[in-house]
Amino acid sequence: MARLITNQEIARVFYEIADILDLKNDNVFKIRAYRRAGQLIEGFEKPLSQVADLESLPGIGKELSEKIRALLRGEELETLKNLRKEVAPGLLALLRIRGMGPKRVRTLNEKLGVKDLNSFCRALGEGEILNLAGFGPKLVDDLKKGLSEFQEYSKRTRLDLAKTQAEALVEYLKEAKGVGRVEVAGSLRRRLETIGDIDLLVTGKDPKAVMERLVNYPKVREILSKGNTKSSVVLESGVQADVRFFEPKTFGAGLQYFTGSKAHNIAIRTIAKQKGLKISEYGVFRGEKLIAGRTEEEVYQTLDLPYIPPELREDRGEIQAGREDKLPELIGLKDIRGDLQVHSEWTDGASPILEMAEQAKKLGYEYLAITDHSKSQRQTGGLDEKELRKEFQEIDRLNQKLKGFRIFKGVELDILKDGSLDLPERILKTADLVLGSVHSHFNLPKPDQTRRLLKALGSGMIQIFSHPTGRLIGEREPIMIDWSRLVPVLLEKKIAVEINASPHRLDANGDLAKYLKDQGVIFSLGTDAHTLGGLKDMEYGVFTARRGWVEAEEVINTWPLNKLENWLRNRR
């Protein structure tokens, strides 16, 4: 059977059509219609194959709905096929280069025969380009930079790296003369797992002082633009930071607008329009009159909506939920009472168990699970039955000494290729908790991978299914699982799914967590810490859980010690 096309892929088709039309200098509104539809589809909460009346979607009319139906049937679009014949395929990549838009691409194509990255690179090196109207030495210089940037940094930045840099810059900007608030916006504020660039919003008395301070930031590698209300710089790390200044009375509107997501804002503006209001980054307007904008709460209020936490602003049902007063009460870092995935020097961790426990205590936790690897993880020094028994004895001894704190005897048990377990049941039954993990054979076909997991999770030995997809952000794709078949087992065996808080993993991610939550699955948050510092990664797990609409009660390590102990015991 042909695989069903995803929303993501449909959106990509529309974006490509829009790009080509752009290069052809076609009607800008037609181009915008394709892009708008792409955005809507990308952020749509369910697969379009399940939408009966496509034309009821805003921005989808007769033409686009027909095209979507064709794509869903697995057909190739005639429109796109024909358009592709009209432009050199290499030209589309040039649009991704900073400083290059459709007009410049077209000019270089027509006048200098540029048709791809290589010929673009050559053209930049030749003097002829300077004879073209609108192309001066400074622009050519900028385009060269844009090109090398494109080649060097087409990757997005991991959340933790971006957050650290953004926070340092926020602190620095707060020292500017007359500055008021400095806030992070954009995908970083929504806690997306990777971010494109850092967006900061500033308010205060003196925009010039803020922008002046920004360009003097020691970690600025390059200044892309500098104005009174907006400046952009590239930091040493290669991440771009955009800083915008807003008057206090429109700061909330600016923050709302630049936090996004695009899909969320489109939905918000649609509601505003229905109410006869106009909403932009400069406020909510009735006619010419500014009626809200100082705070985000104010902006949402004019639309009869409660404040929507940034992590939910993806147009995945949060607006509807807000209207019905059904927004979740999202989990927070303060709800966490312990860490349920931690490694020690017994395997590949850097510190003794006691030090990890003391650090956890300092973080205000009541308990901690030591979950070292099982034996087939040889490169980590995974423990066999005998060694694990010794580790458990050590933990028993430590628990007798520690007051008001509990260390759980855990193990991160390998799920082998055929779904069997890496250690015998007799030792697993002496553990307080068992995490089940896939660390090998990531590329099994979906049916095999699903069968493997059904067997392992069906064994009744596993209480937490840890880093369930095995993905590493930017490095390894998730394993393929038929979740609809796994969910019944998770529910029947009362297995919690881990939201792994390591910023390299964030697994389950927000989307998967939301899906599982809706099916009634519960969660566990673990940092997978291998060092004392690693225990601090819990916040990333909380961010991810929030993106999954998860509430504190649905996470087992927000529970008090005795409740968690009961849950762990009653499952044996």
Added chain:
DNA sequence: GCCGTTTTCGGCCCGACTGTTTTCAGTCG
């Protein structure tokens, strides 16, 4: 290509910034 209580044609978001200009075009978000 979409849309409509100003409705089937004629609108559709636009402000900020830069570079190349001498009043503006192109890009970006």
